[in-house]
Amino acid sequence: MQTASTNICERMGRSLEISEFMHSTMIGCHLCNKSICEISLLLNIPQSTVSGIITKWKQLEQQQLSHQVVGHIY
Secondary structure: OOOHHHHHEEEEOOEEEEOHHHHHHHHHHHHOOOOHHHHHHHHOOOHHHHHHHHHHHHHHHHHHHHHHHHHHHO
């Protein structure tokens, strides 16, 4: 029998791996101005996980933007 947490996550070692769908849902909530606390409560995921995923997403966005700017200069 699967629990709710194993329905949205895959078991990876000792921790749970968040699905791509959940990543996208978290980013979508963030873009809709939901707080980390609100996203955490809504998706039943720890605030530290939500914060980490949003932080990594922001860093990736910055890297992609910097590569686009450098690509247009040359």
